Amino acid sequence: xxxxxxxxxxxxxxxxxxxxxxxxxxxxxxxxxxxxxxxxxxxxxxxxxxxxxxxxxxxxxxxxxxxxxxxxxxxxxxxxxxxxxxxxx
Amino acid sequence: xxxxxxxxxxxxxxxxxxxxxxxxxxxxxxxxxxxxxxxxxxxxxxxxxxxxxxxxxxxxxxxxxxxxxxxxxxxxxxxxxxxxxxxxxxxxxxxxxxxxxxxxxxxxxxxxxxxxxxxxxxxxxxxxxxxxxxxxxxxxxxxxxxxxxxxxxxxxxxxxxxxxxxxxxxxxxxxxxxxxxxxxxxxxxxxxxxxxxxxxxxxxxxxxxxxxxxxxxxxxxxxxxxxxxxxxxxxxxxxxxxxxxxxxxxxxxxxxxxxxxxxxxxxxxxxxxxxxxxxxxxxxxxxxxxxxxxxxxxxxxxxxxxxxxxxxxxxxxxxxxxxxxxxxxxxxxxxxxxxxxxx
Numbered sequence: 001x002x003x004x005x006x007x008x009x010x011x012x013x014x015x016x017x018x019x020x021x022x023x024x025x026x027x028x029x030x031x032x033x034x035x036x037x038x039x040x041x042x043x044x045x046x047x048x049x050x051x052x053x054x055x056x057x058x059x060x061x062x063x064x065x066x067x068x069x070x071x072x073x074x075x076x077x078x079x080x081x082x083x084x085x086x087x088x089x
Numbered sequence: 090x091x092x093x094x095x096x097x098x099x100x101x102x103x104x105x106x107x108x109x110x111x112x113x114x115x116x117x118x119x120x121x122x123x124x125x126x127x128x129x130x131x132x133x134x135x136x137x138x139x140x141x142x143x144x145x146x147x148x149x150x151x152x153x154x155x156x157x158x159x160x161x162x163x164x165x166x167x168x169x170x171x172x173x174x175x176x177x178x179x180x181x182x183x184x185x186x187x188x189x190x191x192x193x194x195x196x197x198x199x200x201x202x203x204x205x206x207x208x209x210x211x212x213x214x215x216x217x218x219x220x221x222x223x224x225x226x227x228x229x230x231x232x233x234x235x236x237x238x239x240x241x242x243x244x245x246x247x248x249x250x251x252x253x254x255x256x257x258x259x260x261x262x263x264x265x266x267x268x269x270x271x272x273x274x275x276x277x278x279x280x281x282x283x284x285x286x287x288x289x290x291x292x293x294x295x296x297x298x299x300x301x302x303x304x305x306x307x308x309x310x311x312x313x314x315x316x317x318x319x320x321x322x323x324x325x326x327x328x329x330x331x332x333x334x335x336x337x338x339x340x341x342x343x344x345x346x347x348x349x350x351x352x353x354x355x356x357x358x359x360x361x362x363x364x365x366x367x368x369x370x371x372x373x374x375x376x377x378x379x380x381x382x383x384x385x386x387x388x389x390x391x392x393x394x395x396x397x398x399x400x401x402x403x404x405x406x407x408x409x410x411x412x413x414x415x416x417x418x419x420x421x422x423x424x425x426x427x428x429x430x431x432x
Contacts, residue, residue, distance in 0.1 A: 013100045017104035021104070036269070
């Protein structure tokens with residue numbers, strides 16, 4: 001999961017940089033249409049960011065669930081544990 | 090922290106590699122090449138016939154040859170000479186008159202656009218103006234680099250000038266750099282190589298010597314075939330209004346509105362044209378704004394004028410020698426306009 005997120009992060013950075021440079025080049029001559037020829041990079045970047053977001057949210061939910069289970073086992077209310085966790089962090 | 094920077098650097102390198110690969114594959118590697126149809130073949134056949142290209146097997150349509158009823162040899166008899174008379178700045182023959190004027194002046198105006206990047210070039214401008222009379226429309230020809238229509242074909246203008254045996258030549262509109270989906274209609278020497286709408290203004294020179302400039306998305310190819318379109322260029326903007334007055338606003342993008350080296354074509358009347366080459370990006374000449382070019386063409390008395398590709402593509406050759414002062418060594422171009430002795 002962490003490895004997957006790292007790969008997606010790098011794909012997003014690379015695609016973002018590629019799209020930004022295409023935008024600059026098209027400012028000099030829009031008819032060169034670098035943006036059009038690199039449209040796939042924009043799409044790939046969007047998909048990478050989306051998947052990165054999904055994985056991040058699912059990770060947060062999973063951690064929350066694990067925290068709830070831990071609290072349940074220790075007999076604490078999970079939001080006390082959460083507050084305690086944030087204070088520690 | 091150091092590792093993070095190294096990783097970021099690797100990402101940027103990967104992005105640069107992708108950009109380089111896309112540029113080389115889509116813009117630099119010659120592709121979709123079609124052998125140019127020689128002008129001689131076109132004049133031999135009848136109107137509106139589909140020609141089959143000998144080398145590519147593709148069928149290229151040509152436009153109707155609607156020639157001017159006026160005899161330009163008579164009309165401009167005082168401009169032509171019985172024999173070839175050539176000097177360093179002029180050339181006259183029974184078919185042709187070319188007169189070069191070298192001019193420079195100080196505008197007193199700095200280009201402060203683009204964050205002041207052009208200010209270092211100062212306020213001076215130098216240009217070469219070629220006044221041209223032709224006895225026949227075929228004295229004004231165009232050619233593609235390597236004699237091939239397509240993407241990624243480039244050749245030095247001096248080499249093309251030698252091949253075309255031209256008296257005078259300038260770069261064209263760099264049609265192959267236009268990779269936009271609406272990349273316009275390309276007609277060269279009466280042959281239609283591309284038939285698309287365009288977001289740019291299109292300049293059309295007809296077989297009868299007249300010139301029309303069409304607004305974006307106003308091109309009707311069937312109409313161009315019927316009216317006898319001989320050449321078309323897609324770059325722009327057009328510089329004069331329908332009354333020959335300098336335009337105040339120009340249909341182009343911000344970068345082109347700055348001062349740059351320029352190449353432009355002007356039209357006085359059928360058979361009488363001018364080609365303008367403005368040096369730029371150097372202290373002796375910063376280049377022209379479109380408005381300055383428009384003023385110049387208005388003063389010259391042109392009825393229409395159209396900007397072609399500029400920047401490091403702006404070159405003019407006279408007898409296959411570069412006569413302007415480009416800011417970089419000679420650069421390869423996609424196409425050119427050639428003033429020749431005709432067919």
